Amino acid sequence: MPNQPINPVPLKLLLLFFKLPMMQKFLVFSSILLTPLAVVPALNAQETVSRAHFSQPLLIAQDAVKADPFFLTRAKNLARQAAERENGGLSQYRAEASMYGPAIDSPHVENDDGSVTFSFKGGAPGFVTPTLETVATVSPAGIVTLGYNGPIRPAAAQPPEPEPEPATAPDPIPQVPSQIIDQIQDLVE
Numbered sequence: 001m002p003n004q005p006i007n008p009v010p011l012k013l014l015l016l017f018f019k020l021p022m023m024q025k026f027l028v029f030s031s032i033l034l035t036p037l038a039v040v041p042a043l044n045a046q047e048t049v050s051r052a053h054f055s056q057p058l059l060i061a062q063d064a065v066k067a068d069p070f071f072l073t074r075a076k077n078l079a080r081q082a083a084e085r086e087n088g089g090l091s092q093y094r095a096e097a098s099m100y101g102p103a104i105d106s107p108h109v110e111n112d113d114g115s116v117t118f119s120f121k122g123g124a125p126g127f128v129t130p131t132l133e134t135v136a137t138v139s140p141a142g143i144v145t146l147g148y149n150g151p152i153r154p155a156a157a158q159p160p161e162p163e164p165e166p167a168t169a170p171d172p173i174p175q176v177p178s179q180i181i182d183q184i185q186d187l188v189e
Contacts, residue, residue, distance in 0.1 A: 071140065072116060073103040079118040079136035082144040087122070087132060095122040096130060114140040121152060 068074075080099040087093035098106050099120050108118045117137045121130035135147040 075116045075138035076103040076106045078138050078142060078144050082136055082146060083122060083134040083149060086146060086149050093122055094125045096120050
């Protein structure tokens with residue numbers, strides 16, 4: 001293609017367009033809004049590199065959980081969805097109600113490595129008595145590992161629940177030696 005001269009008319013129109021006060025305001029406003037989107041990923045990348053330099057993956061995982069206040073909710077949803085997938089989908093399986101409510105009410109344990117383990121029951125949609133049990137661990141990266149997914153295990157295989165202390169019967173009336181009874185009777189008379 002031979003070099004053709006550039007038509008100066010569109011360039012002049014473009015320059016005039018950018019000189020309009022409204023356009024200048026738009027450009028300034030959009031650059032202010034878009035700057036954080038360009039800067040934050042670069043800062044996060046530098047932060048990850050500097051932390052990796054010290055090679056403390058446990059601290060990084062714990063920091064990620066502390067930095068993300070929604071991690072427990074996301075982890076609960078990931079664990080429930082993994083159980084739903086594994087058990088044939090929503091047409092065949094529903095988890096217990098606590099896995100649909102607030103995450104803090106779900107049956108979970110926060111592990112030392114920053115992961116969260118959920119132990120919950122489920123069954124066919126509309127179940128009254130659950131038939132399946134699932135133990136799912138969710139890592140801070142969102143990776144779900146199903147530790148168990150099958151029929152409800154006997155109580156011996158499940159983690160022991162604290163047993164309530166047996167109610168003790170009130171102490172029987174202590175047996176008092178007959179000498180004391182005689183002394184009390186003498187005092188009363």
